[in-house]
Amino acid sequence: MRQIEADTITQAVERLCMEANYFLGQDVVDALEQSLKREESPTGQQILRDILENARIGREELSPICQDTGFTIAFVELGQEAEVVGGSLDEAITKGVAQGYTKGYLRASIVQDPLRRINTKDNTPPVIHVEVVPGDRLRLTVMCKGSGCENMSRFAMLTPAQGRKGVVNFVVETVLKGGGRPCPPLIVGVGLGGTFDQATYIAKRSLLRPVGSHHTEAHIKELEEELFEKVNATGVGPQAWGGRTTALAVHVETYPCHIASLPVAVNIECHSHRLKTTIL
Numbered sequence: 001m002r003q004i005e006a007d008t009i010t011q012a013v014e015r016l017c018m019e020a021n022y023f024l025g026q027d028v029v030d031a032l033e034q035s036l037k038r039e040e041s042p043t044g045q046q047i048l049r050d051i052l053e054n055a056r057i058g059r060e061e062l063s064p065i066c067q068d069t070g071f072t073i074a075f076v077e078l079g080q081e082a083e084v085v086g087g088s089l090d091e092a093i094t095k096g097v098a099q100g101y102t103k104g105y106l107r108a109s110i111v112q113d114p115l116r117r118i119n120t121k122d123n124t125p126p127v128i129h130v131e132v133v134p135g136d137r138l139r140l141t142v143m144c145k146g147s148g149c150e151n152m153s154r155f156a157m158l159t160p161a162q163g164r165k166g167v168v169n170f171v172v173e174t175v176l177k178g179g180g181r182p183c184p185p186l187i188v189g190v191g192l193g194g195t196f197d198q199a200t201y202i203a204k205r206s207l208l209r210p211v212g213s214h215h216t217e218a219h220i221k222e223l224e225e226e227l228f229e230k231v232n233a234t235g236v237g238p239q240a241w242g243g244r245t246t247a248l249a250v251h252v253e254t255y256p257c258h259i260a261s262l263p264v265a266v267n268i269e270c271h272s273h274r275l276k277t278t279i280l
């Protein structure tokens with residue numbers, strides 16, 4: 001059994017929280033640059049240039065690319081031949097978030113109780129998802145998820161008879177309902193199938209894929225392409241000022257589902273797509 005020190009995990013999470021907030025991923029930068037070439041609206045073009053300039057400033061000055069530094073979500077793939085020693089995995093990650101947000105001067109955005117609303121002051125606790133996988137490594141991804149876009153996410157239990165058309169309509173309707181509130185251009189994560197909980201989980205997990213990558217199954221890739229076309233045909237555009245660039249990508253993940261169900265979850269992500277991964 002390979003041993004991984006809890007403190008190593010804490011240090012990694014601390015670093016990833018800061019890097020995610022300062023450095024917009026190259027896949028997002030590339031997608032923004034590609035969109036700028038396609039965008040016809042002068043206002044939309046200017047907004048895309050501003051977003052790229054904002055990313056440059058964040059990178060060069062080590063400052064957060066958005067004031068909403070997000071809810072920290074840790075995705076852990078833990079090899080079944082690895083064990084965490086010197087502390088618990090949850091505590092190690094939580095401590096890393098507290099250290100990263102404090103040392104990095106990142107805004108603390110989490111309240112301890114949804115009704116009493118007292119700020120925890122260090123952005124803890126994170127949401128932690130753990131999957132056990134073959135091997136002896138620990139793959140750790142930190143996502144810092146803004147609330148403006150998370151708030152525009154939706155879920156529906158469609159009937160199987162509503163099928164593919166129902167899914168397409170629901171995704172496009174979700175983007176239209178969000179308008180400018182999730183700060184488009186967006187990355188739209190769609191979870192199709194599973195149960196109520198699984199659909200929302202795979203919708204969020206789809207956001208871990210490189211922006212603009214496609215599903216390996218041909219019919220899901222086609223669905224992603226159709227959704228991308230239709231979402232961008234809404235005309236919402238960058239920051240809802242109109243234009244062709246409403247989304248940088250649509251990612252769809254699927255899971256088997258019950259004969260009587262067609263769950264669909266849409267997790268909306270903004271262009272401040274903060275995501276960093278390490279392998280320990």
Ligand code: SF4
Pocket residue numbers: 066067068069145146147148149181182183270271272
């Ligand atoms: S939706 Fe995204 S870009 Fe807009 S304020 Fe929230 S984190 Fe920032």
